[in-house]
Amino acid sequence: MFYAGWDLLDARELKPERRIDSKTLFDLVKLAFGVVAGAGALVALVVAYRRQRVDEDGALRDATRLHTERFTTAVSQLGDESAAVRLGGVHALAGLADDAPTRELRQTCIDVLCAYLRLPYIAGTDLPADDAAALHTYLALREVRHTVIRLLRDRLRLPLHHHHSWQVHDFDFTGVTFDGGDLSGAQFSGGTVSFAGAQFSGGTVSFAGAQFSGGTVSFHEAVFSGGTVYFGGAVFSGGTVNFQSAEFSGGTVSFAGARFSGGLVGFSHARFSDGTVDFSHARFSDGTVDFSHVTFSDGTVDFGGAQFCGSTVNFRSAVFCGSTVKFTGVTFSDGGTVTFDQAAFSGGTVTFDQAAFSGGTVTFTSAVFSGGTVTFDRAVFARGTVQFSWAVFAGGSTVTFDRSAFSGGTIHFSHARFSDGTVRFCAIFSGGTVNFDRAEFSGGTVTFDEPVFYGGTVNFSSAGFSGGTVTFDRPGFSGGTVTFSGASGAAPPGLPTVDAPCPHGLILAAAWQPTDP
Structure with missing residues (x-):
């Protein structure tokens, strides 16, 4: 500070003197006063800062004490027998959370509101018949609970930086019974939200337009047993949303x-x-949607018109044993992977009718078709890769490709086993590659019903025709390549015999070769 004051007063220009004259003495006095004034200002600044901190701490203590008093009053209202008083307590707690002086105090208010919803509750569907008193009590309690849900929703709709927004906080709805409630438009952008073990048993619970963009939201082991739960238009763009074991x-x-x-x-x-x-x-x-090990045993699951265009969707080891699952009109386009690897189709109906396979990868590798019906009728295979390699077609299943179009991409049935059931291709092969190489036809019925081959490559190389029925009913060969090179067993009925000419582009196994025209 001495040197700073020296510079400010231009004291460095002073010349050394053997005797101090009046001018030099005056400059030294100015320097001394400057140093003292600077030190005083610094001390004043430190004192003011400490006083401000003390005042702020005091204000926070006063605000916390007032908050605690109001909190105690509001919580006592929640335990009142009167529904009107409880409603007042709910609104008071929400207002306290809005004005809470710290994040921790706001979280405490939220925790109490969520705990109120977790209290034992009998839904309307479980009320005794003709019990007017029980119905009146239920309706009053439901109004209070739905008000809690509405107030939570209103705060979760506010932008993240709004001073009343409750985003990035934690919400614990574990085991709560929902018989209605509106969470539409809520923004779950952080924190942890748990609906684990929740019961959705009646009424309408709406998450319409909700945004899940961060944090963790769990519906683990939740039970959806009645009413309507609506996620229509919701956006899942980040974080983790968990419906595991629901x-x-x-x-x-x-x-x-x-x-x-x-x-x-x-x-x-x-x-x-x-x-x-x-x-x-x-x-x-984008992102990942995981349906692995899911069981579809009854009811209806509809993916009709859905678009798979970049994400990873996993149905690995899923079991389709009784439900109706519709993929009608879905689009599998550029990028992304949808996998049904090792899935079991043993009952019910699964439809891919009018689906468009125009990019990406869809795999049924090692899937087992042992019952029920799976249809790809009028589906279009134009680009991308579809894998049925090592799939097993057995039991009483029916798999159909009626009026399907194979015009591009690659479809693999390599090493597939056709041992029972019915598989029917009433299809047009105009481009791309369809591989049945090393497939094994040992049972059941595989029919190529009026297929048209006029482009692309259909490959039965090294396939084995050892049993069952494989027929080519009135096939049309006008272009492309259909090869049975290296195939074993008897030639399927419908192919040219040794006494008939072989159409251009058809390559038969050596033992099946007809005479030249």
């Missing part, structure tokens, strides 16, 4: 028009045993 046993759950564009949405080990689950026109464009 049970869909009644009512309607709708993800119609939802967008899955990031993060992880998990349904692994979920059970679809009744009711309707609707993913129609949903868009899967």
Whole structure:
């Protein structure tokens, strides 16, 4: 500070003197006063800062003390027998959370509101018949609970930086019974939200237009047994949303028009045993959606019109044993992977009718078709890769490709085993590659019903025709290549015999070769 004052006073220009004259003495006095004034200002600044901190701490203590007093009053209102008083307590707690002086105090208010919802509750569907008093009590309690849900929703709709926004906080709805409630437009952008073990048993619970963009939201082991739960138009763009081991046993759950564009949405080990689950026109464009080990045993699951254009969607080891699962009109386009590897199709109906395979990869590797019906009728295979390699077609299943068009891309049935059931191709092969190389036809019925081959390559190289019935009913060979090179067993009926000319582009196994025309 001495040297700084020296510079400010231009004291460095002073010349050394053997005797101090009046001018030099005056400069030294100015320097001394400057140093003292600077030190005084610094001390004043430190004192003011400390006083401000003390005042702020005091204000925070006063605000916390007032908050605690109001909090105690509001919580006591929640325990009142009167529904009107409880409603007042709910609004008081919400207002306290809005004005809480710290994040921790706001979280405490939120925790109490969530705990109120977790209290034992009997839904209207479980009330005794003709019990007017029980119905009156239920309606009053339901009004209070639905008000809590509405107030939570209102705060979660506010932008993140709004001073009343409750985003990035934690919400614990574990085991809560929902018989209605509106969370539409809520933004779950951080924190942890748990609906684990929640019961959705009646009424309508709406997540319409909700945004899941961060944090963790869990519906683990939640039970959807009645009413309607609506996620229509919801956006899953980040974080983790977990429906693992959830049970869909009644009512309607709708993800119609939802967008899955990031993060992880998990349904692994979920059970679809009744009711309707609707993913129609949903868009899967990024992130991962996991249906691995899911069981579809009854009810209807509809993916009609959905778009798979960039994400990873996993149905690995899923079991289709009784439900109706619709992929009608879905689009599999550029990028992304949809896998049904090792899935078991043993009952019910699964439809891919009018699906468009125009990019990306769809795999049924090692899937087992042992019952029920799987249809790809009027599907279009134009680009990308579709894998049925090592798949097993057995039991009483029916798999159809009626009026399907194979015009591009690559479809693999390599090493597939056709040992029972019925597989029918009433299709047009105009481009791309369809591989049946090393497939084994040992039982059941495989029919190529009026197929048209006029482009691309259909490859039966080294396939084995050892049993069952494989027929080519009135095939048309006008272009492309169809090869049975290296195939073993008897030639399927419908192919040219040794006494008939071989159409251009058809290559038969050596033992099946007809005479030249």
